[in-house]
Every structure is written in structure tokens, then in C-alpha cells.
Amino acid sequence: MRWVLPRKDLESWLVFLNRDENLIVPDGSQGFLKYQGKVFLEGKPRLSIKEFFLPWREPLLSFEAIPGVIPTPCLPTGKKIIFGVLPCDAKAITLIARVYEKDLHFQERLRNTVLIGVIRKKEESCFCTAMGVDPFKGEGLDILVLPKDDILLIEPLTPRGKELLPEGAREASTEEENLYNEAMESFRKTAFVSPLWEKLKKTELLPLYEAPFWEELSFPCLNCGVCTYLCPTCYCFDVQDEVVGAKGIRVRLPDSCMFLLYSQHASGHNPRKTPLARFRNRFMHKFKYYLDEYGEPLCVGCGRCNDACPAGINLWDILKAMGEV
Amino acid sequence: MYPLPARIEKIAVETEDGLIKSFYLKLLDKAKSFERYRPGQFAMLSVPGKGECPIGIASAPGEKYLLFSVYRTGLVTDALHRLPEGTIIGLRGPLGNGYPLERFKGKNIVLIAGGFAITTLRATLVYLLNNQADYGEITLIYGARNPGLLLYKEELKSWQERKDLKIYLTIDREAPHWEGLVGFVPQITEKVAPQGKNAVALVCGPPVMIKFTLPILEKLGFRPEDIYLSLENRMRCGLGLCRHCNVGPALVCKDGPVFSLAEIKRLPPEY
Numbered sequence: 001m002r003w004v005l006p007r008k009d010l011e012s013w014l015v016f017l018n019r020d021e022n023l024i025v026p027d028g029s030q031g032f033l034k035y036q037g038k039v040f041l042e043g044k045p046r047l048s049i050k051e052f053f054l055p056w057r058e059p060l061l062s063f064e065a066i067p068g069v070i071p072t073p074c075l076p077t078g079k080k081i082i083f084g085v086l087p088c089d090a091k092a093i094t095l096i097a098r099v100y101e102k103d104l105h106f107q108e109r110l111r112n113t114v115l116i117g118v119i120r121k122k123e124e125s126c127f128c129t130a131m132g133v134d135p136f137k138g139e140g141l142d143i144l145v146l147p148k149d150d151i152l153l154i155e156p157l158t159p160r161g162k163e164l165l166p167e168g169a170r171e172a173s174t175e176e177e178n179l180y181n182e183a184m185e186s187f188r189k190t191a192f193v194s195p196l197w198e199k200l201k202k203t204e205l206l207p208l209y210e211a212p213f214w215e216e217l218s219f220p221c222l223n224c225g226v227c228t229y230l231c232p233t234c235y236c237f238d239v240q241d242e243v244v245g246a247k248g249i250r251v252r253l254p255d256s257c258m259f260l261l262y263s264q265h266a267s268g269h270n271p272r273k274t275p276l277a278r279f280r281n282r283f284m285h286k287f288k289y290y291l292d293e294y295g296e297p298l299c300v301g302c303g304r305c306n307d308a309c310p311a312g313i314n315l316w317d318i319l320k321a322m323g324e325v
Numbered sequence: 326m327y328p329l330p331a332r333i334e335k336i337a338v339e340t341e342d343g344l345i346k347s348f349y350l351k352l353l354d355k356a357k358s359f360e361r362y363r364p365g366q367f368a369m370l371s372v373p374g375k376g377e378c379p380i381g382i383a384s385a386p387g388e389k390y391l392l393f394s395v396y397r398t399g400l401v402t403d404a405l406h407r408l409p410e411g412t413i414i415g416l417r418g419p420l421g422n423g424y425p426l427e428r429f430k431g432k433n434i435v436l437i438a439g440g441f442a443i444t445t446l447r448a449t450l451v452y453l454l455n456n457q458a459d460y461g462e463i464t465l466i467y468g469a470r471n472p473g474l475l476l477y478k479e480e481l482k483s484w485q486e487r488k489d490l491k492i493y494l495t496i497d498r499e500a501p502h503w504e505g506l507v508g509f510v511p512q513i514t515e516k517v518a519p520q521g522k523n524a525v526a527l528v529c530g531p532p533v534m535i536k537f538t539l540p541i542l543e544k545l546g547f548r549p550e551d552i553y554l555s556l557e558n559r560m561r562c563g564l565g566l567c568r569h570c571n572v573g574p575a576l577v578c579k580d581g582p583v584f585s586l587a588e589i590k591r592l593p594p595e596y
Contacts, residue, residue: 061328068413071328205573241375241376271595292574
């Protein structure tokens with residue numbers, strides 16, 4: 001069953017969601033922040049919601065900075081509600097969750113975070129459907145909201161989502177249900193999943209790895225890593241010990257496979273020494289290794305990498321070349 | 326998985342250059358995880374304030390101490406080398422797959438080690454000697470640049486006296502008072518290793534040693550499925566999450582560190 005809320009009542013819903021002061025919204029084009037009365041639902045925020053599951057700094061242990069100390073484990077605390085999530089970003093969290101199935105920190109955050117998705121207008125750089133993502137499925141979301149003219153059509157997807165429906169919402173009429181269904185069907189009509197996945201699943205690994213196109217396509221890459229930072233599905237991390245004065249913590253923080261140090265041994269030996277090797281590793285992971293293991297590509301088609309790449313690299317050029325092997 | 330507190334009960338300087346120290350550890354609390362593990366597995370040694378590093382477990386299950394022989398080369402290993410006996414450090418593991426010793430039952434086994442890569446092969450050898458009846462003939466070929474760089478010298482002596490072990494120690498060049506073999510590991514292997522039929526070879530050493538040893542094993546009739554190598558790559562989590570250690574689709578921390586040569590031939594050369 002779907003629910004209807006007049007768009008003018010959105011603010012009162014947000015105030016209701018924020019009763020524990022733990023509501024996060026896209027508050028501008030850059031990304032998600034604590035709700036302060038503003039919400040940005042028009043375009044695509046530059047940052048996804050990844051940082052709320054794999055934060056910039058995730059403390060694992062804390063300790064007194066003295067030799068022989070026994071550290072204390074840390075776990076993330078506090079519940080969050082994130083409103084205005086892009087359905088593709090929520091799907092990305094489900095892709096990461098498969099790998100992080102047994103990770104305490106990730107799972108704790110997953111348990112304590114409610115995701116409310118809002119369907120937005122498809123932008124030129126979007127290609128979620130080609131990756132097999134259907135925003136109307138609402139994978140990873142607790143509630144899915146479709147703005148339509150002056151109303152919000154609301155679909156609760158989980159029990160905890162149901163509990164957070166706006167007080168002023170009423171059940172959708174047949175007409176309104178149809179509005180939703182029509183929007184969904186007209187979107188799905190234009191959506192097609194790329195045939196590349198079925199092909200790439202069958203492609204042999206080593207010929208793909210050794211294909212000559214990597215040299216030309218990786219040439220412009222600066223190994224800056226912006227694609228990996230903005231990517232909602234990239235999940236590599238580094239672990240570092242930080243000591244300030246008498247206190248220390250061990251933290252987990254995002255890392256990028258684009259960086260030379262990422263794979264460098266203490267001896268100096270580096271199995272992915274060349275920019276080509278690192279470039280190839282990123283795409284092979286997304287479109288071959290992960291695909292082979294989980295049956296889906298590790299990409300939700302948000303297009304942020306293409307938008308942000310300073311060298312103008314477009315993921316589709318690589319995918320096309322991979323598909324031709 | 327959090328590090329378990331372990332006390333350094335004993336430290337031994339293994340090599341004459343002082344770069345390898347053996348740490349004999351005991352967990353403060355008995356932990357089930359370390360009661361049973363496979364030789365070939367590794368653990369993360371943790372020094373709060375410095376970090377963690379992956380080190381192969383050099384002791385066999387059931388030995389009095391958990392043994393780690395550590396080459397001083399990076400931030401954490403340098404910090405470890407500065408610690409005195411009695412210090413408490415962290416131990417996270419056991420991690421990785423280890424050698425599939427069940428599959429080796431009834432077969433002749435040759436262990437080929439070069440330099441300080443003997444650590445997890447020591448664990449394997451101790452295990453095999455304790456379970457001699459399940460296995461065929463056991464051979465150890467171990468080489469180092471010079472006698473001073475051989476690890477576990479006392480133990481090597483006692484192994485040489487055993488009747489149930491064929492042991493060949495070699496150094497690269499003649500040295501005073503050296504009574505063992507002289508020559509590189511691949512050449513010695515060619516002379517003394519058993520034929521590959523109904524046998525497995527476990528090879529650990531520097532890349533150049535491995536490169537020249539593998540063709541000799543294949544010549545002796547070892548199939549790629551019967552040759553086992555232990556890979557190492559930079560790693561952070563040891564749990565298959567952080568992806569630093571991937572060799573193509575395989576993760577050294579989770580799918581390895583032990584791979585058969587047949588498996589390695591199917592992977593990109595990222596090690």
C-alpha cells in the first residue's frame with residue numbers, strides 16, 4: 001500500500017523524522033549533512049551516502065599510548081535516518097554489504113541507519129538501468145518516495161520504514177496508485193540492462209587481463225583516485241594508528257587502489273607498480289572479479305566518476321573494450 | 326576480529342645480521358582460535374600506536390609457544406624488534422587457508438625453503454614429524470646465502486640426527502667450518518628431491534629461487550597441482566575486505582596465502 005503526503009507538508013515530515021536530531025539530508029549539491037531546514041532533491045549530490053557506512057574515519061581500537069597496553073575495541077554508536085537517498089546509492093550499499101557480511105562495524109551501521117529514498121529526474125550522466133539497477137525496486141531502502149506534481153507518493157518497504165510514515169499521510173487512492181504505476185512503467189519501458197554482463201561472465205579472465213586495449217585506455221589516467229572516493233561502491237580501506245599525546249586510536253579509512261602505495265610491500269616490491277596495472281585492477285574488480293563472484297557488476301551507474309574525472313575518462317569506453325575481448 | 330593480548334615470553338636473535346628475531350608468544354587468555362590452526366596460516370601482529378603486520382605462524386599447533394620469526398623491514402616490524410621480553414602485544418588470527426595437509430596423506434613430501442621464508446615450513450615440518458605415520462618420505466631442502474643466515478640452527482642440528490627425515494642444508498658459497506652442501510637451492514633440489522610421482526612439494530623462498538626451482542620440480546614429474554607456494558602481498562585487514570592483497574580475483578589473505586602452482590597459473594601475475 002502506498003501513502004500520499006502533500007508536498008507542502010514535507011517539512012513537517014522532516015521535523016518529525018528529526019525528533020532525535022539524527023536526520024541526515026542532502027542539504028546542497030555537495031552531499032549529505034545534518035538536517036538544518038534545507039533539503040536538496042533536484043540534482044545528484046556529489047557525494048553518495050557511502051560515508052555513513054564506511055566513514056572517513058572509523059575507530060577500531062582505542063588505547064593509552066604506552067608499550068604493552070591492551071587496547072579497547074570501539075563500535076559505532078547512535079542511530080541515523082537518511083532522507084533523500086538516491087536509489088542507486090542505496091543499491092550500492094547492498095553490493096558492499098555482501099562483501100562486508102561479517103564486518104561488525106559495517107553491519108552495526110547498517111542496523112542503525114534508516115534509508116529513505118527519493119526518486120529524482122534521470123540526469124544525462126545517469127546509467128543505472130544499464131547496470132541492472134531499477135530505482136523503483138528500492139533495494140536497500142526502508143521507504144521510497146516518488147514526488148509527483150504537488151504530492152509525494154510514499155511506499156514503505158520495511159517494517160521500520162512503516163513506523164516512520166508521516167503523521168499527515170493518507171492512503172493513496174486508486175488514481176494516485178495509478179500515477180505511481182504509470183511513472184514506474186514509463187521509466188521501465190526506456191530501461192534496458194546492458195548485454196555486456198552476460199558476455200563478460202563468460203569471457204576468460206587472463207585474455208581480458210592481458211588485452212592490449214588497457215595500455216591506450218589507461219594512458220590519460222592520472223591515478224588521482226577521485227573516481228574511487230566518489231564511487232558509491234568502492235570499498236577499499238586502509239588501517240592506521242594515530243597517536244596524539246597520551247591517547248591513540250586505530251582507525252579504518254578509505255583508501256584507493258589507484259595509489260602506488262596501496263599495493264607496495266615493506267620491501268619496496270610492488271605487484272601493481274605501473275599506472276596501467278592499477279587502472280586495470282579497478283575495472284577488472286568492478287566488471288569481472290565482482291561480477292564472477294556475485295553475478296552483478298560492482299557499479300550502480302551513478303555516473304559520478306565520469307563527471308569528476310579530470311582526464312575525461314569515461315567508464316563506457318573501458319566497458320566497451322572489455323566487451324569486445 | 327580484534328587482536329588478542331599475547332605476552333612475548335622469549336626473544337631469540339636468529340641471524341648473524343640481527344635482522345631476524347623470533348618471538349615466542351603466549352596468549353594471556355586461552356583462545357579457541359589458536360588451539361587449532363593449519364601450518365601455513367598467518368596472524369596479524371599488532372603494536373598499538375604503530376599498526377599491524379601479517380606474519381606466518383612458525384610454530385605447529387600444540388607447541389608450547391606461538392612462534393613468529395620477524396624480519397625487520399617496516400614500521401611495525403621495526404617497532405617489534407625494539408620490544409623487550411615480557412611485553413604484551415596483539416595477535417589477530419589465525420588467518421588464511423594454510424597447507425591442505427589432509428590432502429597430502431600417504432604422499433612423499435619435499436619442503437624447499439630459501440632464506441627466512443622457512444618459517445611456515447618449520448610449522449609444517451614439525452606437524453609432519455608429529456604425524457609421521459600418515460605421510461610418506463619427508464625431505465627438507467633449506468638454503469641460505471651463508472651459514473649465519475640460517476634460522477632455527479639448534480633445531481636444524483637435531484633434525485639432522487633424525488632417521489625419519491632427509492635433510493639437506495646448503496649455502497650459496499663455501500664458508501669456513503661449513504660441513505653441509507654448497508650451491509643454490511634449485512641445483513640441490515635437482516640432485517636430492519624425490520620423483521614427483523605420489524609426492525607434493527612445498528616451496529617458500531625469494532622470487533629468484535622459486536623461479537628456478539619450479540622448472541626443476543616439473544622436470545622431476547611434479548604436476549602443477551602438487552606444487553604449493555605461499556604468496557605474500559601488502560594487506561590491511563586479513564579478512565578479505567580491504568582488497569590490498571588481491572592477485573586478480575584471489576585475495577592472498579582469505580583465498581591464500583597458500584596456492585598450488587596450478588591455481589597460480591590461472592591468476593594474473595600480481596604478486
